[in-house]
Amino acid sequence: xxxxxxxxxxxxVPEGENLVLNCxxxxxxxxxxxxxxxxxxxxxTSLLLIQSSQRxxxxxxxxxxxxxxxxxxxxxxxxxxPGDSATYLCAxxxxxxxxxxxxxxxxxHLIIQP
Amino acid sequence: xxxxxQSPRHEVTxxxxxVTLRCKPISGHNSLFWYRQTMMRGLELLIYFNNxxxxxxxxxxxxxxxxxxxxxxxxxxxxxxxxxxDSAVYFCASILRPMGTEAFFGQGTRLTxx
Numbered sequence: 001x002x003x004x005x006x007x008x009x010x011x012x013v014p015e016g017e018n019l020v021l022n023c024x025x026x027x028x029x030x031x032x033x034x035x036x037x038x039x040x041x042x043x044x045t046s047l048l049l050i051q052s053s054q055r056x057x058x059x060x061x062x063x064x065x066x067x068x069x070x071x072x073x074x075x076x077x078x079x080x081x082p083g084d085s086a087t088y089l090c091a092x093x094x095x096x097x098x099x100x101x102x103x104x105x106x107x108x109h110l111i112i113q114p
Numbered sequence: 115x116x117x118x119x120q121s122p123r124h125e126v127t128x129x130x131x132x133v134t135l136r137c138k139p140i141s142g143h144n145s146l147f148w149y150r151q152t153m154m155r156g157l158e159l160l161i162y163f164n165n166x167x168x169x170x171x172x173x174x175x176x177x178x179x180x181x182x183x184x185x186x187x188x189x190x191x192x193x194x195x196x197x198x199x200d201s202a203v204y205f206c207a208s209i210l211r212p213m214g215t216e217a218f219f220g221q222g223t224r225l226t227x228x
Contacts, residue, residue, distance in 0.1 A: 034217060043205065044219040089157070091217075101147045101170070102207075102217055104157040 002027045004092050006105035014113045015082055021075040021108045023090035028068045031093040034102065035064050035075050038087045047088075048075070080112045120206050120220035127227055132194040135223045138187055139208030147217070148181055148191050149205040157205070163189065164211065196227045 003026045013019055023033070032051045036044040048057045048064040050073070056065040063076040073090055087109045091102035119138040127133050139146045147162040161171040163183045171181070178197070183189040193200055207219045 036219075041224075043221040044207075046216045046218065049216045091157075093217075101149075101159040101162045103159070104149075106156040 002030075002092055002094065002103040004090060004103050004105040006088075006090060006108050008108060009106065010109040010111075012111040012113060013080060015080060017080050018076070018078050019080055019110075021077070021088050021090075021110070023073040023075070023105055025071045025073075025092045025103070027092075028071050030068065033064075033066050033073050034091045034093065035062075035073075036089040036091065038089060038107070044089065082112045082114045085110055085112045118206055118208050118218050118220035120204075120223050122223060123221060125223060125225045127196055127225070129197055129227055130195045131227075132192065133196045133200075133225060133227075135191040135204050135206075135225070137189045137191070137206030137220060139189070139206070140218055141187065143208035143210050143218075144186070145209045145211045146183060146189050147207045147209070148189070149207065149219075151203045151205060151222070160191070193225075196225075198227045201226050 005024045007022045030052055034049045035047040037047050038044050047062055048059055050057050050064055050066040061078040066073045087107040089104055089107045091104045093102050118140055121136045145164050148160040149157050150160055151157045158173055160173045161181045162169055166183045166186055179193055181191045203222045203224050205219050205222045207217045209217045
């Protein structure tokens, strides 16, 4: 059974810093890996999707990498802003013919201090 | 497309009552997932459908939970009878398989059972 772990559970940094959020998964036979953002009381917003054949994806100030062999993914946020404050979740997509659901970590609660 | 639409957004019910949560996936998506989110356990996959057919319901906690997808544009998650420990936020997500594209989530239904 796939297990996803996110470290750290919480992070507070001053505005402008670059930061890295970590995600690890136990079963490397994943279909893809997706990073989400969740604001308090809201749904999940997809940030980046990395297919199993890819190494990284970039969107604006966000860069996500994937190392299947080691079971790790990182989300890099450059020049952090107070608006980046949210909970960030990573989810591993199962490899059961692409039909499995996403297994989520418990998230990193990020606070960017103005 | 308006995205994944869930209703109601909030539900407060008394223990023992039947609760029905509704979801309309993104048009054209062929897989639908129901998740439950709590502080203690994070996001848990309850059940998912592929082309309206339930594929894996091993995440459904008890027989009190049931889900249906009568057509490609509608799904329900029913809890009967409801219990206080069912209080959580329930999310619906849809995806287009088998290309492994992004999963899109609804805004969730916050269920409180008193």
